[in-house]
Amino acid sequence: MPEAKYLLVGSSHAALEALRSIRHFDPDGSMAMITRDQQLPYSPTILPYVVSGRSKPEAVLLRDEAFFEANACTFAPNAVATGLDAKTRSVTLASGESWRYERLLIATGAAPAIPPVKGIETVRFHVLRSLDDAQGLRTAMGGARHAVVLGAGLVGLHAAENMAEAGLSVTVVEMQNHVLPGYFDAKASERIESAFIGHGVKLLLGCKVVAVEPRDGGHSCAVHLEDGKVLQADLLLVATGVKPVTDWLAGSGVDLDRGVLVDETMRTTAPDVWAAGDVAQATDFHTGKRALIGIIPTAVDQGRIAGQGMAGDTYQKAYPGGIPVNTYRFFGRVALSIGQAAASDGVEVSEREDGGYRRLVMSDNRLIGYASIDEPFDVGIMGELIRRKVDLSPVMDAFIARPVETGRRLMSEQWR
């Protein structure tokens, strides 16, 4: 039975960062990274660019074999974890093989959440979470004319843009009344929506799919909407969000909610088992409650903290809580948001709409959220102002008038 002192299940940002922080402290302990992917590590965030053809699949890999060799880490692809026994400290794979570990990181990420739409199992549809998905979608795009995208989140919109640019007629169906709900307020979302409409994408917002059924011998499908309309699609993309990959943890002793529950050091409820990344349900900075924030910056933070804990690094710092971040490009334009950028109740909001759009959200003279369209800002600096709860009252006028400049000034003062 193969074994490793440190077993990392998953191979994206959280696991890679855990590897780095373990090796920072323990250069020798045996380590293995096992992943359900067939390829070397890559980021799910790159996938829309593989679909568009901008990134070649072989050029998106984040690490090469030499990296694993240099870090004395076994890399095992095609290894689908199917079970965890925390008592015997072993992970079972679909191949029947088992891995023994001393310390385990669960970084299995998330998988597409398929909505319970009637007939969904009878039609051919695409999702976009893996490199294989991306290549499949890219191939399908070539032979399709009418695409329907379920969901107007980041994945759905990216794909819709790619397909529209490739000449397909594209319809996006979204249950919420605006695109990218949560990240942007209505005014910001409307700017994004009008760009899509301007590029010929049909947006059906506040609209629900009630059923799908195959047509044309399975080569296309009909999408039935709540209002009785029917859309014809020869390419159906389901992009209605993701859910953490936790099915393999059932009965393992690891407490689950929507994801794997972790404390502020990324420990799960099972001994010597940590979790990080999209699979982990860790503290939300804003609410202080545990929530899923599936973005790269939180995956990196969590992976580092988990790795430190696994290696016994005493310089480990508690997780300060995740802050949602979204850097989104659409048709060459820029949309950014961080924190509670769409909040409106019980907060002070400063909006500016000449040219670009900017929305600052404050509470108690502290920044809690910031969103902009066509007006880039230093997202990391604003994140620090939010995280450190910097009192902006001495600079409030300057901050509202010139947030980028004032933010740079404040951070420079902090670190100089």
Added chain:
Amino acid sequence: MGAAFDTIAFKASLCDGCGDCMTTCSKVKQGASRISIVPGAAEAVFELAICRQCGDPKCAMVCPSGALTKDGGSGVIGWNSDKCIDCLLCTAGCAYGGIAVDQSVSRVAKCDQCDGDPECVKACPTGALEFRKAGSIYKEYGEREDLFVPGLSGCLGCNSELIMRHAMRKIGRNSVLATPPGCIPGMGSVGYNGKTGTKVPVFHPLLTNTASMLAGIRRYYDKIGRKDIVVMALAGDGGTADCGFHAVSGAAERGEKILYVCVDNEGYMNTGMQRSGTTPYGSWTSTTPVGEHMKGKTQDAKNLPMIMAAHKCRYVATASTGYMEDLYEKLDKAIEASFEGFSYLHIYSPCPTGWRIPSSKVIDACRLSVETNFVTLWEYTPQTGIRFTRSPDNALPITAYVKMIGKYRHLSQDQLDHIQTKVDEQVALLRIMAAESPPPPPAHRQPAAPAASPAPAIGGDASQPPVRREISRN
């Protein structure tokens, strides 16, 4: 591990917000400036946003395309424009505003240090931006063999250890070292329990005969045909300027092929901080105390390197550990010259214990001593004469330096004026002597609106009798 890199340093007190760095960057990079100077908390105060080339670069960690990587050689975080997908997540990783959107091309832009020769630094007229090469020096010398014992009993913050270890790393094993009485043998060069503290032959001459003994050793090596040996001294200022001076002067006059390094801490520090011939005017020492009548040393220091230049040595130079690049260049030249004739290197070395400087401020003291012209950096050869290696133009007032040194805490305005006058006189004389030499690198101008801080009067008590009268006795 153990990597160190060159870095663009920002001295906010020298920045007057002229924006030349940004204009230059923008021009060179043909886009948005990678360096951003922004107004600070007060009038004429400025702050900086630039890539810090982090050792732990979060921009690279959050990059989904592998477009950002830290170069193991230069330390620069490089941006691969082909791999970059313009997702801007890196801007969320950076807490310094070091990677930001260049709106002219709608892609991120970041500082690449212009391949080791940053244009912004060259454009900065006040010296607020500086490209510090300590990283590459550290890397180069870190790989060489350390010729001193690992543990030395120097005082906390003493930069003699820096001088000893780095000088010997550069000079190497082919050397014979004399360390006359002073801090350096006291720190352990002569060793313990019958063993030496160095990996090269080392001996402990008298204070008075260092240069004479070295002359004999050199002649012997010459006689047996070993012309590759560096015969050298690491001596203090007392053993060089005072009790050992006749031997130094004689060896220099005879043109003995010796490398003589004087580590000048302005006094006999290891025996209890007594004054020496190089102790500056006004200094407190245990033999020039501060009390009701005496207010520190009443005579001016002799300028030993100028005296050595008057010996027409093969090479004479002054150096400071606050300017390591300069020190290393001179060390190279000094080693070379020591195979030809007498080679003299005078390194100014502030003493945290004897001067009453916090141990963390020694290098600051080195730099300020140079920035105020209290110490000047120059070199001499008989062919070129004296040449400044750092321009003495636009110096700060000497109060900027003196106020951080405890041994000057008692100085009256009158004494400060005296020191300023003597510093100015000395620089004026050096300028005359350097007039025919190649010009020094251009000096930085003073910031246009310096932070208004009138020189604080140190112990400025008007009722104090002028101490200058005592000087006239000299």
